[in-house]
Amino acid sequence: MSFQLGTSVLDACVLSALQRNDQYGYSLTQEIRNVMEISDSTMYPVLRRLKKEGYVETYERPFDGRNRRYYTITKLGREKFQSYVQEWIDYKNMMDKIMIGGIDNE
């Protein structure tokens, strides 16, 4: 894709994926890969930041004879996600207006 999306879009996508269900790092990377190009090393810093800001939490579950770390969204994270959705809608409408033109005939 020729459009460069900033960190906030990535944050929003991660929160969006997590509000559907809890995930571990690898599955989350794969899911985000469906919608944008990210490298294998991109996800950890994002998750670390979201955790520090209190939007996600981690817990461990045994899997295949080891402990796998899962990420889950917090209440604060859900609120943040809602505000991201609202901002995204506003942004999308604005971009539509400019790029597709006159949708609202304003």
Added chain:
Amino acid sequence: MNRTDFMNQLEHNLRKLPKDEILEALQYYEDYFDDIGKENEKQALINLGNPQKVAAQIKAEYYINTAKESPNSVKTGLSTIKIVALAIFASPIALPLAGAAVIVAVSLLICVFALLASLLICGVAFAAVGICSVVCSVPMVFVHFFNAVALLGGGMFSLGAGYLLTIGAINMSKLTYRRTVKSVSKMVKRRTVS
């Protein structure tokens, strides 16, 4: 390089971070390798790339976060510059930017030295004119006394101005040179330490 090498190098490159930060990051990548499976390990290592780069991303994120938490301390103010530099060097897109910054710094330095060199040349020229004037004024005393005195005075003025300019330019160059060497070596030292 295999998984163990990658993890060791990652740990080594993260050693400046607090213990829990290191453990958290290492566990993430241990999980990552476990989840990706033994058969995909080679491809994962290629995708991840240089562990130094992976570590730099983690460090950049950590330092930006810490800087945000305590924006008032002088120390973070200083390290914010380091973080920005680190972030630039860590990101492949911004790498040309770092190169440009170095070129700008070097050309600025060249400008300063060129300016000082021209000051020095001016000083020497003034001094030369002064010496000639003073020497010429001596035989002139017997021909045009007042003209000779005027020439002598002018010559001495020129000599003095030239002397001051020359000394000034030399001292300024020395100072600039010493400062540059000092700051460059400091930067180099810091890079090799960290």
